[in-house]
Amino acid sequence: MSAISSKAPDRRAQIAVFRSRPRVGMVIDVAAALLVVAMMGLMFALPSHEAGPYHIMFLALALAYGYRIWPVVPTVAAIVVITALSGWLMITHASEGVLARPELAEIPLMPLVLLVMVWHARRRVAAVKQVERMAARQLEAVDREREFFTDASHAIRTPVTIARGHLELIAAADLDCEVRADLEVALRQITRITALSNRLLALARLDSGDALQKQSVDLGELVRELVANWSTSFDRDWRVEGAASCVITADPEWITMALDALVENAVHFTAEGARISVRCRRSGGKCRVVISDSGPGIPAEDLPHVFDRFWHRMPPFGPMGTGLGLSMARAAVAAHGGTMSARNGAGGGAEFELAVPANGRSPI
Template sequence: MWATVSSRADRWAIPLWAGFAALNTVLMWVLPGAETIPFHLIWISLALVYGVRPWPLPATFAVCACVAVVTGIPLFRHAHSQVIALEETAEIPLMSTLFLVMVWHVRRRTAAVAEARLAASRERVAHEMTERFVRIATHELRTPLTVARGYAEMLQVDTSDPELAADVGVVVEELGKLSRITGRLAALAWAHQDTSDDARTLDIGALLRQVARRWAPVANGAIHVEAVPITVAGDEERLETALDCLVENAVLHGRAPILLRAEHDAATVVIEVEDNGAGIPSGRATELLHGVVSPASSGSGLGLMIVRGIVETHGGGIALVPSPSGGLKVVITLPGILRYATTSATTQAGS
C-alpha cells in the first residue's frame, strides 16, 4: 500500500514542481525588488523534486540550464532597470553550482546503495546455495554411510581373526565419525533458519535439567545443574540441540564435573556450560566459534558453529572464556525474558 502511494507521489512530483516553478517565475516578474524570494523557492523546490525522483544526467543538465535561464532573465531585467543591484545576478551561477553539487552527492549515494543491494543479493544467493549443497550432501551421504557401517559391524562380529576384527573396528569407528559429521552438517544448515515460527515459551531451568539427565550416563553422573526457573521465548528443539553440542564437547574434551548454570538480570538470560578440562589457548575463542580448526585439534569444529548459529537466530550471543578451574566456560546470552521465578534449585542429574 505504501509503495503504491509513494509511486503515485513520484509520478506527480515533476508536474507539481513545474506548476510551482511557473507560478514563482510569474511572481519574479510582477514583484520587482522582491524577486529573490520566488527565485530561491524555485531552486529549493528543484532540489527537493530531484531528491524524490532523480533524472538521467543529460536531462538534469538540461533542466538546470533551463531554470538558470528562466530565472536569470527577470533578474537581469530588474538589474538593467536598476530595481536591484547587478551583483544580485551572481545568484544564478551560484545556485546552479549548488544544485549540481547536490546532484553529484545524490548520484554517489544512489550508486552506493545499488552496490550495497547487489552485494547483499550475492551474499544471500551464496548462502542459499551453500545451505542447498549441505542439505543435498548430507541427505546423499547418510544412507551409504549407514549401509557401509552396518556391513562393517557385521564383519567385525562374524570374523574369527582378531587382527582383521581390529582393522574392521577402525573402519567402523571412522564411519561413525563420518556419520556424526554428516549429522552436524545437517544441523548447521538447520541452525541458521529463522526461529520466529517455532518460538514458544519455555523454562530454561527445566531444559537444562532435561539435558543433564540425558547426558548423565555418559558423564558418569558428574553433571550438575544450577538454575532458577526462567521463562523465555525460543525454539526448544534448537536450544536443546545447542546444549547437547556443548555438553558433548565438554564430555569429549573436558573433565568432570560438568556444570550447567542459568541466571538472569533485568533483560538477559545467561546460560553457562563449564567443564574442568584443559581449556583453550588464548586467542582461539573467535577461531573456534567460526569453525577454524587447528591441525592439532581432534574435533571438526562444527559443534560450536551450530551453537553459534542457533544462538544468533534467537538474537543472542556466545562467548568462550576460561573457567575458574582452568577449563572452558561457554557463556550464552539470550534476550527476551518474559517472567522470572525467585526460587533457585541445584540438582545433580541421575541422583
C-alpha cells in the same frame, strides 16, 4: 548462520515502489513545473523582490529531485533554461535600477548549488545500486551454501548407511583381535561421518529460517535432564545448579542440541573424575547457562575461532569432532535471539555461556 534483516529491505522496497509509480512521478513533475512558472511570474510581478521567488524556485527543484532522479541531460537543460530566463530578468531589472546589483551574485550561485546536489544524488544512487548488487551476490552465495549443505548431507547418508550395515554384519562374525580393532576404527569413522552429515543438514535448516517450532520451555529443567543423561555415561564430577524459574520461548529440540554440544565439548576436554559445572540462572531479562570444566582451558589464540565452522582442536579425552558442534550451537542460539560466548575460567578450564531472552519479568 546467515542472518538477514527484514525491516530495511521492506523500507527500500516501499521507496522503490513509490518512485516507480508513474502517476506519482507525473504529479511531482507537474507540481515542480507549475511552481517554477509561478515563481517566474512573481519575479516579473515583483520587481526588486526577485531573490525570494528565485530561491524558492531552486529549492523546489532540489526537493523534487530528491524524489525524482531525472536523467542528466534533461536535468541540466532545464537548469540552464531556468537560469537563463530568470537571470535575464534579474539583469534587466538591475540595469533599470530596480534591483540592486549585488543580488546578481545569486544568478550563478543557486544553479551551481543545485548541480552539486544533483551530482551527489547521482553518486548516491550509483552507490546504492552497487550495494544492492553486492547484497544480491551475497544472498546467492548463502543460498548456494545452504543448498550445498542439504545436498551433501543427503548424498552422504546413503553410502554411509550401506557401509555401516556391511560393517555391522562383519562385526557379528568371529574375528581376531587385530581385525576387530580395525573394524572398530572404521565404525567410529562412519559414526563421525554420520554426525557430520546430520549437522550439515541441521545447519542448512537453521539457515533457511524455517526450522524453529517455539513454545514455552523451562530451561532449568532441560539443563537438569541433560546432565542426568550425560552423567550415566561419563564419570565426571558433575555439579548442577538450576534456576527456580527460567522459562523461555524456544524450540526445545534446538536448545537441547546447543546445550548438548557444549556439554559434549566439556566431556571431551576433561579426564575421568574431573569437574564439570552446569549453572542456570536468570538475570538482566535473560536466562543464562554457564558450562565450565576443570580441563586445560582454551589457548588465547584459539578463543576467536572456537565457534568457526569446521574448526576444532584435538580433544585429549575424546574422539576428533566434526568441527560443527559449537558453530551449530551458536547458530541455534542466535536463531532464538540469544548469544553464546567462550572464555577461560578464573580457576582454570573453559567456560561457555549461553544466553537467551527470558519470558516475563525477572523475579525480585
